[in-house]
Amino acid sequence: MSKKTKTQPKKSTKKTAPAKEAPTAPEPLAAASAPATPDARLPPPGTLLQKLDRHGAVRCECSVQEDGIHYAGQIYRSISAAAMAAAKDLGLANKTQNGFTFWGSALREAAERAKQSL
Numbered sequence: 001m002s003k004k005t006k007t008q009p010k011k012s013t014k015k016t017a018p019a020k021e022a023p024t025a026p027e028p029l030a031a032a033s034a035p036a037t038p039d040a041r042l043p044p045p046g047t048l049l050q051k052l053d054r055h056g057a058v059r060c061e062c063s064v065q066e067d068g069i070h071y072a073g074q075i076y077r078s079i080s081a082a083a084m085a086a087a088k089d090l091g092l093a094n095k096t097q098n099g100f101t102f103w104g105s106a107l108r109e110a111a112e113r114a115k116q117s118l
Contacts, residue, residue: 039078039079041100041107042064042079042107043064043107043110043111043113043114044064044114045064045065045066046063046064046065047063047064047110047113047114048061048062048063049061049062049063049064049103049106049107049110050106051086051090051102051103051106052105052106059090060072060086060089060090062079062082062086062103064079064110069081069082070082071085071086072085072086072089078099079099079100079103080096080097080098080099080100080102081099082099083097083098083099083102083103084096084097086102087102
């Protein structure tokens with residue numbers, strides 16, 4: 001005769017990963033938290049940057065001001081933060097966005113205009 005032993009079910013040792021949250025746009029910051037020295041790569045204050053589609057239509061725009069980057073009625077302290085907000089508005093699902101790449105051609109055109117005015 002053989003003895004039958006009761007076996008208990010094995011407990012799972014697998015840990016479940018926490019649920020991933022959808023990326024959110026960076027929150028705009030108060031004007032007091034704007035950088036003390038502006039980035040030298042930015043065009044002068046008052047410059048309007050426009051993101052164009054392949055047909056030349058304006059998809060979104062922001063303006064460079066002394067207190068930060070203005071986009072959609074909010075003030076952002078970096079061009080990348082403004083690019084993240086614009087990308088979200090355009091339906092892009094990027095987790096991060098390089099502002100100089102996003103606004104690229106507009107930045108180059110603004111730099112050319114600034115050089116010509118000197």
